[in-house]
Amino acid sequence: MKAIVQPAVQEPAQYTDVETPAIGPGDVLVQIKTAALNHRDVFVQQGLYPKMKLPVIMGSDGAGVVVETGEDVDPAWKHQEVIVNPALDWGPNPHFYGPDFRILGMPDNGTFAEYLKIDARYLHPKPAHLSFEQAAALPLTGLTAWRALMTRARLQTNPSGQPERVLITGIGGGAALMALQIAKAAGADVWVTSGSAEKLQRARELGATGGVIYRDADWAKTLLAQTGGHKGGFFNVIIDSAAGPGFAKLIDVAAPGGRIVFYGGTTGNITDVMPSKVFFKQLNIHGTTMGTEPEFADMVRFFEEKKVVPVVDEVFPLAETERALRKMEAGKQFGKLVLRVS
Structure with missing residues (x-):
């Protein structure tokens, strides 16, 4: 069968022939129609995970x-x-996941292949309203966003009966867009940040109320001015993937009793946080990654019931995976990059 193999750290991904896997008890063999990229795939190429196991x-x-x-x-x-x-x-x-937890695609062979061997417990019927391209975009980022919003942040209706106000940073990436779509479908008032005015406009088309460019030094003040907030903050829930020095401004825009959940650290270590702002505002700060099997099932059910459709940026043939990976690395996409396999 044809597959995309990462042979070694910092090497280009190879489109090559490999043996079709043989299944055992409890397994199924899935003919992969479509697969989707995540930043994780670039990080695997770069060797950024502990206990790397290559080729894969x-x-x-x-x-x-x-x-x-x-x-x-x-x-x-x-x-x-x-x-x-x-x-x-x-x-x-x-x-918290146990010692055997891992993510498909390293160390286990993943989905960039014509066939995948997998334990049947990890199968879910494809939502009928989604094409194969849209369905492939759902699993990893959908699960990440679902746990961040629904389990860790406990997105809900305010005691006053008003929708909760949600801020999602770095809109355009897969998980951030999933969080926007989930939060909107759940009835929240959603705002976003981005490095691109074009991405802000596209987020508005998906239902975001508004947003700001995070490259502007005073973006937090601008956002509070736009929302009608004040120095006490505005957002009940904040979903972040960047961390870094800018995290301190998330604390500024969080409402008293707010929940900040982050699942990435693309801009580095969190610095310059004033502890008093956290404890006087009674903030809850949570880390998260991936999610449980029941959370995955709940996420899929939600997408089916609400007829939510993941955003697909571009579809590539499997043979052009390396080109797709370079687009992922450059951060040019708005939504998921998908591979058409068979």
């Missing part, structure tokens, strides 16, 4: 059709259109 077939997100079922697997799965949960072996504690 890349890819965490995938959608396809089950073509074989192993022993102890319900044969009704055969011929079903499915998406794959890439969060493997979370463990029994819903608050």
